[in-house]
Amino acid sequence: MTTYPDTVSTMELIKELVSIPSPSGNTDKIIEFVEGKLSGFELKMQRNRKGGLLITLPGQDTAQHRMLTAHVDTLGAMVKSITPGGRLKLSMIGGFRWNSVEGEYCEIQTHSGKVYTGTILMHQTSVHVYKNAGDAPRNEDNIEVRIDEKVSNAEDVRNLGIEVGDFVSFDPRVEMTDSGFIKSRHLDDKASVAILIKLIQHICKEKLTLPYTTHFLISNNEEIGYGGNSNITPETVEYLAVDMGALGDGQSSDEYTVSICAKDSSGPYHYGLRKHLIELAKANDVEYKVDIYPYYGSDASAAIRSGHDIVHGLIGPGIESSHAFERTHKSSLFHTEKLLKAYVQSSLTENR
């Protein structure tokens, strides 16, 4: 018998995942890593054209399918221009605030694959030089990258091989604390990717046959809005996105429970599936919170928007300070893992 959930090893896997840069648009390396984690098992695994990974486990019932998704792509940036002073201006990938990356170490990956390091700073950073250092707006005009190379003009930068269009990724600064927290960038949604990998490994090791053919889509374009809206088989009845719960004023989600989403900016999630998830949580001693995320869309809402006639849902670990300095607790991961295991073994909502 393998231990499940083994949340400590899930956290180790999250640490590995967040340490591989994968801004939306540049995810081949992380997808390779995920393939490696699942390669020892007899699994039907294929990449889609967008670069995501689709894993299929045949079930007892092959006429009705279920699909789960989590995304490996993260926020990041792209080199927008090179300044005459030899710094880089950035264009955002995904939705964040510039102040949340100010001061952060970063990596610039060139066309040929060479990697340089740097720091994301305000142009007007030095308080000994700039009177308005604290007040200048944190925006595309003022934020720039200081490259860790001897460069003093645009030509020097170009001689390194750095060009407009190069990907820039943020240092995750991952740490685990004795009190059970994991803090890092990109827990959205690599925490959930780790959870799905662990679940698939567990199903394979225990040779469990799921009630329905179940697809796992590791999507790679969620942060830009269209990650999990393709490769949904016509047989797919239910589609569950596993993505973070959002915390803040007025939110019921926290870092210790699994968050079940009732509604986000795309509207309500399927009521029947939400009730099913709550019943499963109650029956399996899973601590959960039902919540509404005011500024949020998921791969499940993207799938609905693209025209799929599916029952859609969204659950995930509660992530503090999302799209910034994120953190969650092992307890939230544990309850998400428990609920997912019960879910993949349960009846489809419409068959109950």
Ligand SMILES: [Zn+2]
């Ligand atoms: Zn996400």
